[in-house]
Amino acid sequence: xxxxxxxxxxIGILLVLLYAPLxxxxxxxxxxxxxxxxxxxxxxxxxxxxxxxxxxGNSSLLTAVENTLLIAVVAALFATIxxxxxxxxxxxxxxxKRQAISFLNNIPMINPDIITGVSLFLLFVFLHxxxxxxxxxxxxxxFCTPYVVLSVMPKLRQMNPNIYEAALDxxxxxxxxxxxxxxxxxxxxMVSGFILAFTMSLDDFAVTFFTRGTIGxxxxxxxxxxxxxxxxxxPELRPLMTLIFLIILILLLVINLRQDRLQKKAEKI
Amino acid sequence: xxxxxRSAWALPYAIFLIFFVVLxxxxxxxYSFQDGSGRFTFSNIAKFFTDKDTLSTFAVSMEVAIxxxxxxxxxxxxxxxxxxxxKLNRSAVxxxxxxxxxxxxxxxxTLATAxxxxxLGITLGKxxxxxxxxxxxxxxxxxxxxxxxxxxxxxYGEAAADxxxxxxxxxxxVTVPLSMxxxxxxVLMVFMPTVSTFAISExxxxxxxxxxxxxxxxxxxxxxxxxxAALALVMLxxxxxxxxxxxxxxxxxxxxxx
Numbered sequence: 212x213x214x215x216x217x218x219x220x221x222i223g224i225l226l227v228l229l230y231a232p233l234x235x236x237x238x239x240x241x242x243x244x245x246x247x248x249x250x251x252x253x254x255x256x257x258x259x260x261x262x263x264x265x266x267x268g269n270s271s272l273l274t275a276v277e278n279t280l281l282i283a284v285v286a287a288l289f290a291t292i293x294x295x296x297x298x299x300x301x302x303x304x305x306x307x308k309r310q311a312i313s314f315l316n317n318i319p320m321i322n323p324d325i326i327t328g329v330s331l332f333l334l335f336v337f338l339h340x341x342x343x344x345x346x347x348x349x350x351x352x353x354f355c356t357p358y359v360v361l362s363v364m365p366k367l368r369q370m371n372p373n374i375y376e377a378a379l380d381x382x383x384x385x386x387x388x389x390x391x392x393x394x395x396x397x398x399x400x401m402v403s404g405f406i407l408a409f410t411m412s413l414d415d416f417a418v419t420f421f422t423r424g425t426i427g428x429x430x431x432x433x434x435x436x437x438x439x440x441x442x443x444x445x446p447e448l449r450p451l452m453t454l455i456f457l458i459i460l461i462l463l464l465v466i467n468l469r470q471d472r473l474q475k476k477a478e479k480i
Numbered sequence: 481x482x483x484x485x486r487s488a489w490a491l492p493y494a495i496f497l498i499f500f501v502v503l504x505x506x507x508x509x510x511y512s513f514q515d516g517s518g519r520f521t522f523s524n525i526a527k528f529f530t531d532k533d534t535l536s537t538f539a540v541s542m543e544v545a546i547x548x549x550x551x552x553x554x555x556x557x558x559x560x561x562x563x564x565x566x567k568l569n570r571s572a573v574x575x576x577x578x579x580x581x582x583x584x585x586x587x588x589x590t591l592a593t594a595x596x597x598x599x600l601g602i603t604l605g606k607x608x609x610x611x612x613x614x615x616x617x618x619x620x621x622x623x624x625x626x627x628x629x630x631x632x633x634x635x636y637g638e639a640a641a642d643x644x645x646x647x648x649x650x651x652x653x654v655t656v657p658l659s660m661x662x663x664x665x666x667v668l669m670v671f672m673p674t675v676s677t678f679a680i681s682e683x684x685x686x687x688x689x690x691x692x693x694x695x696x697x698x699x700x701x702x703x704x705x706x707x708x709a710a711l712a713l714v715m716l717x718x719x720x721x722x723x724x725x726x727x728x729x730x731x732x733x734x735x736x737x738x
Binding site: 214215218219221222225226228229230231232233235236247248293294296297299300301303304308312315316318319321322323324325326329330331332333334336337349350352353356360410413414416417420421431432435436439444448452455456459460463464467468470471474 | 486487488489490491492493494496497498500501502503504505507508511555558559562563565567568569571572573574576577578580581582583584585586587588589591592593595596598599615618619668672673675676677678679683693696697700705708709712715716719723
């Protein structure tokens, strides 16, 4: 009993510390002051500014949000396709070749962001490719795809290889067999790979920073960085972060509470 | 015939990897050994070993990274152990709560942490830097350890207990050794990223403490590509050595990352 209380208390303290800055942002999203930490009475004006897009010269924040989402969707989509096809190939490989490609696949995951960013920056400089949306998306595909490969591989291992062969024997074209037999079985792995890639892309700062060039392309991360260096964050970032946090909190709670309930039901049976 | 054909599906990705992973890393090495006009030189590497500022930044980065990693293990291991223990925690929601903050922009969280310190009247410096780093990286330590502990066969511990080991002894002789792979991947996810952070260290110390990542960024941004590349190469060598030591290099692809 004592052990249980101690354990609960320890987890509780860690969570309070972990969430303190987030609660801090959320509380100060309900006041108008320019600076975080300065309470000037309750107000929902920052929320109204954000939602109507009327932000005295800070409208580039919304562009940055759009860019972030656009880049994340495109990069995650390409990474999912590239990674799934690659996983099928790797699954059917053996020996040296398989080891080599597994090793290369690990590199972007082990490399810190700054190395990925700097090395790709040098690549684009070396090839005289002007940097912008395309280079950022290519860079994001580079560090996202390994996670897709790792998400799809276990599903391939669980799959019965004969089913695909059976479809071919029964007269399906390889394309049909892929679409109707393979993809449905790989879908859970592809979905979790996509989600992983999407969130990695959303959260990235260093790689975007080095590959965005000088055309003034901003994602949320680079926007916040530039803003903070200029001194003083755009106040509307506070309601924006609070809203993002709430959306993710609700999504995760719904998914996991449902899983919890299913699990408990299964335990009863 | 068919098997050959399907392994060829990895070809596009293999080409992609060579172009966007291998070639860029080769370029890091090439630029490191060139001067501004493209002639071969050792001066960039030599500069790293002789420049006092760079070396002291490097030493500080290593120190902060080691301290951060140790603190993360110290705080994260008990948390992972409690979370994986069915008697103490029956809900998957608690582990989700630990991962959730990672979805909020890291820079924004860091800035909020710094402001929180300001409001509480705590001067920004080494202490706040470490606190902020632990805050940013703790979930990366908890999650892999939790994963290993969760999947661990509980009967080993039970067997040890049946044979007369005290709970404390079971923990140190059975649980801890079996969970080492989790700790190792946690270290991998905390140590090098800490050395290479930029922005975070500046925000948390009011520009008082620079980490290695910051000087790489400064050099690249001020068009000192060759020296920047040399510094990146130094990091790459360290990463290569640590992964070799862990034997991660030739490990098979495994699922279950997050």
